[in-house]
Amino acid sequence: MVRAQAWILTKHFHGFPQDSDFELKVEELPELKHGEVLLEAVFLSVDPYMRAYSTWRMKQGDVMIGTQVAKVIQSNNPSFTVGTHVVARCGWRTHTVSDGTDLVPVMAEWPQDVLLSQALGAIGMPGLTALYGIEEVLGLQEGDTLLVNAAAGAVGSVVGQIAKIKGCKVVGSAGSDAKVAFVKELGFDEAFNYKTVGSLEEALRKASPDGYDCYFDNVGGPFTTAALQQMKNFGRVAVCGSISIYNDSTPQTGPYPYLTMIQKQIKMEGFLQGRWQHKHPESLKRLMTWFKEGKLRTREHFTKGFENMPAAFMGMLRGENIGKAVVAV
Ligand SMILES: NC(=O)c1ccc[n+]([C@@H]2O[C@H](COP(=O)([O-])OP(=O)(O)OC[C@H]3O[C@@H](n4cnc5c(N)ncnc54)[C@H](OP(=O)(O)O)[C@@H]3O)[C@@H](O)[C@H]2O)c1
Numbered sequence: 001m002v003r004a005q006a007w008i009l010t011k012h013f014h015g016f017p018q019d020s021d022f023e024l025k026v027e028e029l030p031e032l033k034h035g036e037v038l039l040e041a042v043f044l045s046v047d048p049y050m051r052a053y054s055t056w057r058m059k060q061g062d063v064m065i066g067t068q069v070a071k072v073i074q075s076n077n078p079s080f081t082v083g084t085h086v087v088a089r090c091g092w093r094t095h096t097v098s099d100g101t102d103l104v105p106v107m108a109e110w111p112q113d114v115l116l117s118q119a120l121g122a123i124g125m126p127g128l129t130a131l132y133g134i135e136e137v138l139g140l141q142e143g144d145t146l147l148v149n150a151a152a153g154a155v156g157s158v159v160g161q162i163a164k165i166k167g168c169k170v171v172g173s174a175g176s177d178a179k180v181a182f183v184k185e186l187g188f189d190e191a192f193n194y195k196t197v198g199s200l201e202e203a204l205r206k207a208s209p210d211g212y213d214c215y216f217d218n219v220g221g222p223f224t225t226a227a228l229q230q231m232k233n234f235g236r237v238a239v240c241g242s243i244s245i246y247n248d249s250t251p252q253t254g255p256y257p258y259l260t261m262i263q264k265q266i267k268m269e270g271f272l273q274g275r276w277q278h279k280h281p282e283s284l285k286r287l288m289t290w291f292k293e294g295k296l297r298t299r300e301h302f303t304k305g306f307e308n309m310p311a312a313f314m315g316m317l318r319g320e321n322i323g324k325a326v327v328a329v
Contacts, residue, residue, distance in 0.1 A: 002029045002038060004095035006063045007309050013054055016247045016317065022064070022310040029097050032076045037103075039070035039088055039096045041306065044327040045120040046313040047154075051246045064092040064309070067125065069106065069116045080105070087119055092309050094329065107284055111292065115300075118291070121324030122298045126154035127287045128280060129240060129273040130216075134162050137238040137271050138214045142167035145208050147227060150218035151191060152179035154324040155240060158287075159216045160188045161296050168214075171207040173223070175319045182322050186297055200226040211235070219244045221252060228260045239270040247317065299323030 003026050010023045032038060045067045053065060070088045072080045077100045080086065086103040090096040106119050114123075121127065133155075134140045146163045150156045151172030160170045164187045172183040172191040180191045190207035197203040204212075204226060211232040217224055220242030231237070245252055261268065276283070290296035301321035303312035306329050316325040 002095050004029050004093055007092035015249050017314050035077050036099050037072050037077050037080045038074035040073045041068045041070050041094050041329050043117040044068040046316050046325045048243045066091050069119050094306050117326045121154050122158050123287045127158050128283055129155050130158035131283055132273050132276045133216055133238040133240050137269050138236045144213040145169040146214040147171045147212045148216040149173040151183045152322050204230045228257050231264050231266055233264050235266045237268040301325045303327045
């Protein structure tokens, strides 16, 4: 009998999550039936969407949603042999019984010298988000100037590097001097700490006096209000995330951007990376190629121990991570 540990959402978050919103439970897993496998978590992802989705996708008492890299440790399913690794959306659990549906085997050609945690970051969902936002939504062209916020994070750090690969000027905004130094090391042309600049308008203008062709928005809120003013005519905006409002208990209202959008004829499109799921295998290979060529560099912010999942999640929401926030079991 295998005992699994699972983190439960005991109470819907009200404002910023608190320790008391989570509870660690132990459950005994049943014997495997035909076609089932037993998974053991190796790396678990903590992501901003968990905060946003908890409100409408989860009930109190549910296991926290999330993706992990897991090892198959028992198998009654010939498609998943013991010892193989999969990316699994089974939530914050140490062990899971799965019938194989929804399990995605880690890329067959995964190099031995690349940590599997990357399958939750640059060569996983956040990397795909960056790629699709740039190629499918923004249609980024060589010579464009691109602005990205949360630039030192999982998605933002990949966005800036892909834009450099494509021959663009890249400006990044991040929440600490260490993050600014990190994105400059990655090759961003300009970067600033939005918490200390004083005037966001001036910082944006100084970084690109001619304005921005493209804006990859991870943050929303007042940052976006300021950024839209700095767009060039016919600027394109990819609305990827809105982390500045995920913890709000009362929805923010205004200022409304419509006059700016009309005057500058701005095109703005929200997106979810899953729209291009049919392209994932090919896209992951492209990301891995850039990674192996040294064109895509990554940093991971590890928290050790499954018992620290809530702390890792809240730390990420507070901006403690440089690069992808991951929990190593
Ligand atoms: N549309 C999609 O399919 C999709 C997929 C994945 C992610 N996303 C979105 O993309 C964004 C980035 O996700 P990620 O996984 O790459 O996370 P991340 O950037 O690695 O981590 C979150 C970062 O957000 C910043 N942040 C937190 N609170 C903030 C606030 N109040 N104002 C401004 N910045 C704040 C912090 O960086 P600073 O220190 O720089 O503030 C923090 O490190 C999120 O909005 C997420 O929801 C969307």
